[in-house]
Amino acid sequence: MSLNLTETWEHTLDALRTWARINSPWAIHYNSGSCNGCDIEILATLTPRYDLERFGVKLQGSPRHADVLICTGPVTLQSRDRLKRIYEQMPEPKFVVAVGACAISGGAFQVCYNVVGHIDEVIPVNAYIPGCPPRPEAIIDGMVKLLQSLQPQPEVMVS
């Protein structure tokens, strides 16, 4: 009986944590070599027409406060270590969103000599938002999809 109680308690706590996590994704943004286009569209998502704060997304300045790292651009030689460092400074649980064609595959800059690759060659990525640049709507959609994926999936019964 007592075991059962603890279990329920744990369950409730878990559910509460997941709920909070889904509803309060604080983001931090790093540009590791993009053309600016994507960064501008990310900023645009905060502004009145799109207003990402509706979903609880707040752009934070310090990696310590962030849950979601929004990356744009291919990774250049010089910013690779920075990107890694920012990722490592973020407390768990953390997620990474790669915004834009460059962030996903290197895009137009694939063969440039100073580009070491796309984001997920450097840090693990949870969500990809394609486009060059993706529209603000697409970015919002990507964020929402990422948050939905945090929802515990109903377990599939294997007979």
Add this chain to the structure above:
Amino acid sequence: MEIIQPIITLLFFPAGLFVMGNGLAYLWVDRKLVAQYQNRIGPRWFQPLADVVKLLSKEEIVPTGIEAWLFNGLPLLALACALTAAVYVPLVGLQPAWSFQGDLIVTVYLLSVVTMSLALAGANTANRFSLIGAVRTLTQLFSYEAPFMLALLGPALVAGSWQISTINAFTGQHWLILTQPIGCVVALVGLMGKLELPPFDAPEAETEIVKGALTEYGGRGLALFQLAKAVELVVGLTLIAAFYLGGIGNPIEFFVKTLAILLVLAGLQSLFARFRIEQTAKWWRFAALLLLVQWLIIALLGGKTL
């Protein structure tokens, strides 16, 4: 792990829980109003709560090279002080839970301790942004503390008591905003300075020093500081409503009056560009002077005008 215990006690201490809930709700109102003023929709009603719960469940990173017990203890101290201050004010129109002659001074100083611990927390981390944030927090504290105190003592003077409940009973018959308008304005702006709301947010100016003293805090520490701020907001609003807006006698009065002040606060927040820290200090010197003049007038006229 030992720190968890007091947190839980604090969290589940019913009155404390209520005050925090109230504070978070007011934070939401504030954010929502600011968003509306900025032509946005703004966050959902449970946003501050979700933020705090999320922060509490995050990994705690204690930077190296600092006093870990201070790093962990200061947020607790801040929250504890804010909650203690809440005990002395007529929340929700109820009689203060605890009251004695001179509790006004205790309350104001408890509120200062919240800010002090914030500054200490900043000074304790080896981050440059935190250090500058701490210095600015202290500068701001020293500059608004005196006028804020004076603004609250104005009503105390005419009520002839240092006890919040007595003053509250006295202001129930007198709308001091009419007789002491300067004091009311200064108290309001002082509260904004205390809570580091824009335009007095130089201590945590995002575009300069990231998040000021709180830059290195993530997870629990940040959550506790946010809660402390939320409680401080409620306490401050209650004090101003009780002192200047005709006292607080019942819950309806409480909510109407505090929300009215919050409406004004949110408007002020979205109207101005950020003050530089030395501009803030200058503003406060001016405010203190004005207050002294008002005081003098009150003292000269004695109780006659009331």
Add this chain to the structure above:
Amino acid sequence: MLALEKFIVPIGPQHPALKEPGHFEFAVDGETVTSVNVRLGYVHRGIEKATEDRNWAQNLYLLERICGICSHTHALCYSLGVEALAEVTAPPRAQVIRSLVAELERVHSHFLWLGVAAHEGGFDTLFMYSWRDRETIMDVLEGLTGNRVNYSANVLGGVKFDVDEKQRAAIQRGVDYLEERTHHYYKVVTTDSTFIRRTRGVGTLTTAQAEHVGVIGPMARASGIARDVRVDAPYAAYNLFPVNVVVETAGDLEARFVVRLKELLESYRLIREMVDNLPPGDLTVRMPRKVKEGEAISRIEAPRGEAFYFIKSNGGEKPERVKVRTPSLCNFMSIIATAPGHQLADMPMILAGIDPCFSCNDR
């Protein structure tokens, strides 16, 4: 206490004041900045080198992605250079459309800047409002070109799309609305007392200093130097639609706000004239696949100042060398000249004042 070392406040590469990675080190004494160190190159991708591996037409799309804010600038500057080399001229209608998009881009860029600069000063309401209005121009650009950011309006030898009646009306409507808003912002920027306290007399760059460090674009015009490629060496359709250069003499942040806002008004006038007087005709001319051997220089006035391209061809399908010098590079020096002596709190605004674009600058 430690020894009295210099206390250095780093801004960047990841910092909320900068949307792009650049690195600035401010040595401070209390709150006062004593010296500045600028370090660039975080976004260096090697685009100039990469152009040598692509043919003339492909490069158009690569160069457009040097910068997402002034993408048209780069594409236009490159096309003009290549067309000069190939001895091809785009038809008049194409020229006007090119200028039209360039002006629309200037409007979007200045609005963007207004918002960012206000945000740096802690005036988020202005940021939100100006970006809300910026969406109007984004809609116009999207309706015109099909894309919000990298419009790829240019092709070598002309433009891709035409402006029809419906779009003309849309542009006019958008411009009317924005004009009204711009007057409003002008009033805010020049009369709001808290804002003025953060901008007036801050970051002053005298005319002599401006000449000395060689600033260009709105920065120079705010310091009393009437320097504008659209007037000095008209390209595309600017000889048909002359530009009145806006010059302010104060040289401080406020002047930079005023110059950019007045330039917006000037752009509206140009846009209206252009859509009303579109010459009829073709949109493109044929462009040879190989470009004649030779060298060309092309300059145009980007929203941030003069963009400069040097293009060298050896007669093949690919360029031999493309050198890009973007306006931000010239303006960075002004930070070093103006920052010392100011408060740390002014730094973000001084930084934003030059409208830095790191991705242009580093390429």
